Amino acid sequence: DADVTQTPRNRITKTGKRIMLECSQTKGHDRMYWYRQDPGLGLRLIYYSFDVKDINKGEISDGYSVSRQAQAKFSLSLESAIPNQTALYFCATSDWETGDLDNEQFFGPGTRLTVL
Amino acid sequence: AQTVTQSQPEMSVQEAETVTLSCTYDTSESDYYLFWYKQPPSRQMILVIRQEAYKQQNATENRFSVNFQKAAKSFSLKISDSQLGDAAMYFCATGANSKLTFGKGITLSVRP
Numbered sequence: 001d002a003d004v005t006q007t008p009r010n011r012i013t014k015t016g017k018r019i020m021l022e023c024s025q026t027k028g029h030d031r032m033y034w035y036r037q038d039p040g041l042g043l044r045l046i047y048y049s050f051d052v053k054d055i056n057k058g059e060i061s062d063g064y065s066v067s068r069q070a071q072a073k074f075s076l077s078l079e080s081a082i083p084n085q086t087a088l089y090f091c092a093t094s095d096w097e098t099g100d101l102d103n104e105q106f107f108g109p110g111t112r113l114t115v116l
Numbered sequence: 117a118q119t120v121t122q123s124q125p126e127m128s129v130q131e132a133e134t135v136t137l138s139c140t141y142d143t144s145e146s147d148y149y150l151f152w153y154k155q156p157p158s159r160q161m162i163l164v165i166r167q168e169a170y171k172q173q174n175a176t177e178n179r180f181s182v183n184f185q186k187a188a189k190s191f192s193l194k195i196s197d198s199q200l201g202d203a204a205m206y207f208c209a210t211g212a213n214s215k216l217t218f219g220k221g222i223t224l225s226v227r228p
Contacts, residue, residue, distance in 0.1 A: 045216070096214060104211070
């Protein structure tokens with residue numbers, strides 16, 4: 001079974017609709033992230049969370065909100081979707097150990113979102 | 117703040133040949149990591165190789181190796197004996213304070 005899962009894998013929605021993308025992980029990691037990928041722009045950080053009570057805005061948080069329901073679950077919401085939010089969305093996780101500067105992140109399979 | 121630049125949007129290599137993908141970065145952090153991720157058509161992000169910035173020795177992972185030039189802030193990926201399965205988009209990234217910054221990616225095609 002995959003360590004990081006995302007649902008749905010693909011979604012088509014209409015402008016103005018509210019939509020939630022969900023991410024679950026079985027890796028036991030504290031840190032979770034949401035990115036969006038656009039052609040020619042790479043991956044950009046939307047929000048990140050270092051534990052259940054810690055939520056931080058990333059580079060492009062406008063128009064998005066998140067919820068960290070548990071250590072293993074991190075959801076991304078688009079309150080009122082717009083066409084320029086059409087993109088590939090990735091959830092990722094990472095671990096942290098005292099004194100360890102490792103920043104490796106483990107990615108889910110991605111959600112392809114289309115806003116019409 | 118960190119920035120990552122991948123100036124070549126596309127490259128092509130003949131099967132069994134060697135190709136080098138370029139990456140430059142800028143960071144104000146003294147402790148950081150560097151990564152190359154591969155994204156095949158399945159769109160899964162796969163870690164190819166990682167380099168600790170405090171290590172002078174270049175990382176290697178089977179057919180993949182890096183040329184890390186810290187003073188020049190350069191981190192290129194060399195793929196030896198290219199295979200058809202290496203065709204993908206490759207992203208260079210820097211990591212500091214548990215956050216990654218990605219370049220725009222380069223699409224690598226492999227000619228049979």
